Amino acid sequence: MWHQHLLPALFPQIILAAASVLCLLLIAWKRNHAVVHLFTLLSLILALASLGKIYDATAVDGLFVIDGLGVFVEGVILIAVFFITIFSYPYFFQSQIEKEEYYVLLLLATLGATSMVISNHFVSFFLSLEILSVSLYTLIAYPKKMSASVEAGVKYLILAAVSSAVLVFGLGLIYVQTGQMSLAELGKLATGGIGANIWMIVGLGLVIAGLGFKLALVPFHLWTPDVYAGAPAPTSAFVATISKGSVFVFLWRLFSSVGTMSHAVQLIFVVIAIASMLIGNWLALLQQNLKRLLAYSSIANLGYLIVAFVASGETGLHAAMFFLVAYFICMLGAFGIISFLSEPAESGQQERLSLSSYTGLFWQKPGLAVLLALIMLSLAGIPLTAGFIGKFYVLLSGVYSTQWLLVIVLILSSVIGLFYYLRVVIQLFSRPETPVSYPASPYAVSTGLAFLVLFILLIWFGVAPGHLMDQISQMVHMIKG
Amino acid sequence: MISVPVSVQLLLPSVLFLIGLLGVLIRRNVIFMLMAMEIMLNAAGLVFIIGSSLWKQADGQVMVIFILAMAAAEVAVGLALILQVFQMHKTVDVDQLQELKDERERG
Numbered sequence: 001m002w003h004q005h006l007l008p009a010l011f012p013q014i015i016l017a018a019a020s021v022l023c024l025l026l027i028a029w030k031r032n033h034a035v036v037h038l039f040t041l042l043s044l045i046l047a048l049a050s051l052g053k054i055y056d057a058t059a060v061d062g063l064f065v066i067d068g069l070g071v072f073v074e075g076v077i078l079i080a081v082f083f084i085t086i087f088s089y090p091y092f093f094q095s096q097i098e099k100e101e102y103y104v105l106l107l108l109a110t111l112g113a114t115s116m117v118i119s120n121h122f123v124s125f126f127l128s129l130e131i132l133s134v135s136l137y138t139l140i141a142y143p144k145k146m147s148a149s150v151e152a153g154v155k156y157l158i159l160a161a162v163s164s165a166v167l168v169f170g171l172g173l174i175y176v177q178t179g180q181m182s183l184a185e186l187g188k189l190a191t192g193g194i195g196a197n198i199w200m201i202v203g204l205g206l207v208i209a210g211l212g213f214k215l216a217l218v219p220f221h222l223w224t225p226d227v228y229a230g231a232p233a234p235t236s237a238f239v240a241t242i243s244k245g246s247v248f249v250f251l252w253r254l255f256s257s258v259g260t261m262s263h264a265v266q267l268i269f270v271v272i273a274i275a276s277m278l279i280g281n282w283l284a285l286l287q288q289n290l291k292r293l294l295a296y297s298s299i300a301n302l303g304y305l306i307v308a309f310v311a312s313g314e315t316g317l318h319a320a321m322f323f324l325v326a327y328f329i330c331m332l333g334a335f336g337i338i339s340f341l342s343e344p345a346e347s348g349q350q351e352r353l354s355l356s357s358y359t360g361l362f363w364q365k366p367g368l369a370v371l372l373a374l375i376m377l378s379l380a381g382i383p384l385t386a387g388f389i390g391k392f393y394v395l396l397s398g399v400y401s402t403q404w405l406l407v408i409v410l411i412l413s414s415v416i417g418l419f420y421y422l423r424v425v426i427q428l429f430s431r432p433e434t435p436v437s438y439p440a441s442p443y444a445v446s447t448g449l450a451f452l453v454l455f456i457l458l459i460w461f462g463v464a465p466g467h468l469m470d471q472i473s474q475m476v477h478m479i480k481g
Numbered sequence: 482m483i484s485v486p487v488s489v490q491l492l493l494p495s496v497l498f499l500i501g502l503l504g505v506l507i508r509r510n511v512i513f514m515l516m517a518m519e520i521m522l523n524a525a526g527l528v529f530i531i532g533s534s535l536w537k538q539a540d541g542q543v544m545v546i547f548i549l550a551m552a553a554a555e556v557a558v559g560l561a562l563i564l565q566v567f568q569m570h571k572t573v574d575v576d577q578l579q580e581l582k583d584e585r586e587r588g
Contacts, residue, residue, distance in 0.1 A: 122544065123540075123543065123544055123547060126544070126547060126548070126551070127547055127551070130551040130554070130555070133555075134551075134554050134555060134558055137555075137558045137559070137562065138558060141562055141565070144565050147569050147570070147580055148580050148581060150562065150565050150566055150569060151566070151578045151580050151581055152581060153562050154511065154562050154563070154566055154575070154578065155578070155581070157555075157558070157559050157562055158505070158511070158514055158518070158575070161515075161518045161522075161555050161559070162502070162505055162518060162521065164522075164551075164555075165498075165501070165518060165521035165522045165524075165525055166502075166521070168522065168525040168548060169494075169498055169521070169524060169525040169528060171525075172494075172525050172526075172528030172529045172532060172541075172544075173491070173528060175528070175529060175532040175540075175541060175544075176487065176491065176528060176531055176532040176535060179532065179535070179536035179538065181540055181541075181544070198488075199487075199488065199491060225581075225583065226581040226582075229581050230580070230581045283583075286583070287583075292583070
C-alpha cells in the first residue's frame with residue numbers, strides 16, 4: 001500500500017540519500033574541501049528541519065515506524081553528525097589525501113543510522129545496518145596511508161561482517177519459527193505466546209550476540225579499543241556514538257515486541273550488563289592511551305545503558321534516552337578535542353594519544369582543558385554535569401524494577417571509574433617540566449563554537465535536566481508490543 | 482510430495498554456518514576469512530529460503546536478495562582494504578597486523 005501523506009515522514013532519509021549523490025557529483029565537478037564541507041552541513045540542517053510531526057505508530061509499508069522514539073533519536077543522531085562534520089574540517093584540512101569523499105561516506109553512514117532507528121522489519125533493519133557498517137569500514141580506514149587506520153579498518157571489517165552474519169542467521173531462525181519478519185507482527189504473535197522451541201532460543205541467542213558485537217558489550221568487546229585507536233578521531237566519535245545509539249534503539253524495539261522479557265533473556269542481559277560495567281571500567285584503569293581509555297569507558301557506559309534496558313518500561317526508556325544524550329555529548333566532545341589537537345604528519349594526522357602528552361594542557365589552552373575535564377567528570381558521574389543526571393535516572397530505573405544486583409554493580413563500577421577519569425583531569429592541570437607546544441589549528445572559530453555549545457549543554461542538562469526530560473517524556477512513549 | 486521436517490532442513494544451514502565460523506576463527510589469511518564470511522552469510526540466506534518455503538511467502542526470498550547484494554558490497558570494500566594492507570605489509574596474514582594493541586601486551 002502506498003500512502004502519499006506518509007512521504008514527509010521519510011524526508012530525512014530522502015534528503016540524506018539525495019545529498020550523498022549530489023555530494024559525489026559536486027566532487028566530480030570540482031574538488032573543493034570547503035564547499036563539500038558546507039554542503040554536508042547544509043544537508044544535515046535540512047534533514048533536521050524536515051523531521052516533522054510524529055506519526056503515532058504509523059507504519060510506512062510495514063518496513064518503518066515513525067514514532068516519537070524514532071524521531072527523537074533521529075534528531076539526536078543528525079545533531080551529533082553535525083558536530084562530527086564540524087570536527088572533520090580542521091582535522092582533514094592539512095592532510096595530503098583526497099578528503100572530500102569522507103563527507104559522502106559520513107552522509108551515507110548517517111542515512112543508515114537514521115533509517116535503523118525507525119526500522120520495524122528485519123529487511124529494513126538489515127539494509128540500514130549494512131549501509132551503516134559498509135560506510136564505516138571505509139570511514140575507519142580513510143587515511144589509507146596510515147597503517148594503523150587500515151589495520152583498524154580490516155579488524156572492524158572482519159568482526160562486523162561476522163557479527164552481521166551471526167545476527168542475520170539468528171533473524172532467519174526467528175523467521176522460520178514465526179513466519180514473520182515485521183516487529184509489529186511478531187509483537188502480535190508474542191501476546192499469543194511464541195513456543196520456546198530450541199531453534200527459537202538459538203535464534204534469539206545469536207541475535208543477542210550479533211547486537212552485542214555492534215554495541216561492544218563485554219564478551220563481544222575485543223574490537224573496540226583497536227578500532228577507536230586506529231580510526232581517525234572524527235570516525236571514532238561516529239563509531240562511539242551514532243552506530244551504538246542506533247543499534248540500541250533497534251535492540252529496544254526488537255525485545256519489546258518479542259514480548260516482555262522472559263526470565264532467561266533477562267538473565268543474559270543482566271550478566272552482560274554486569275560484565276560490561278566491571279570489565280570496561282577495570283581495563284580502562286590500565287590504559288595510557290586516551291583513545292583506548294575512552295573505548296573502555298564506552299564499553300562500561302553501554303553496560304549502564306543495558307541496566308536501563310533490563311529495567312525496561314517507560315522509566316527505563318526515558319532513562320536510557322537521557323543517558324544516551326549525555327553519553328553522546330561526552331564522546332563527541334572528547335574525540336572532538338583529540339581531533340582538534342592532532343598535527344599534520346607525512347601520511348595523515350598525527351593524533352595525541354598518550355595521556356602524558358596532555359600534561360599541562362590547561363596552561364596552554366585553558367578552554368579545551370576545562371571542557372575535557374568537565375567531560376571526564378561527566379563520564380565519571382559527578383554532580384552538576386549531564387552524566388550525573390543520566391546515571392541517576394538509570395539507577396532510578398534499576399531501583400524501580402528492583403534489579404538490586406545491577407544497581408549495586410553500577411555504583412561499585414562507577415567508583416572504579418572515578419580513578420581513571422580523575423587521572424586524566426590531574427594530567428590536564430599539572431604543570432609540565434618542559435612546556436608542550438600545541439599547534440595553532442586553522443579554522444578554530446567553528447570548532448571553538450561547537451566546543452562551547454557542547455560545554456553549555458553538559459552544564460545545562462546537568463543543572464536543569466527538566467527541559468530535556470520533558471522533551472523526552474513528551475516524545476518517547478513505550479512501544480506497544 | 483515428501484516433506485522433510487523443518488529441523489532436519491535447518492541442519493544444512495547450521496553446518497554451513499559452523500564451517501564458516503570455524504573458517505574465520507582458524508584461518509589467518511584475510512582472503513580466506515572473507516570467503517568464510519561469505520559462507521556464513523549464505524547459510525543465513527538458506528535459512529530465510531527454508532522459512533519462505535515453509536510459510537509459503539515471498540518475504541524470505543526478498544531477504545535473500547538483500548543478503549546477496551550486501552555480501553557483495555562487503556566483499557568489494559573488503560578486497561580494497563586487503564589490497565591496501567598487502568601494499569603496506571606485503572602479507573595478508575592478520576597475525577602480522579600488530580600495531581594496535583594494549584600496552585601491557587607489548588611486553
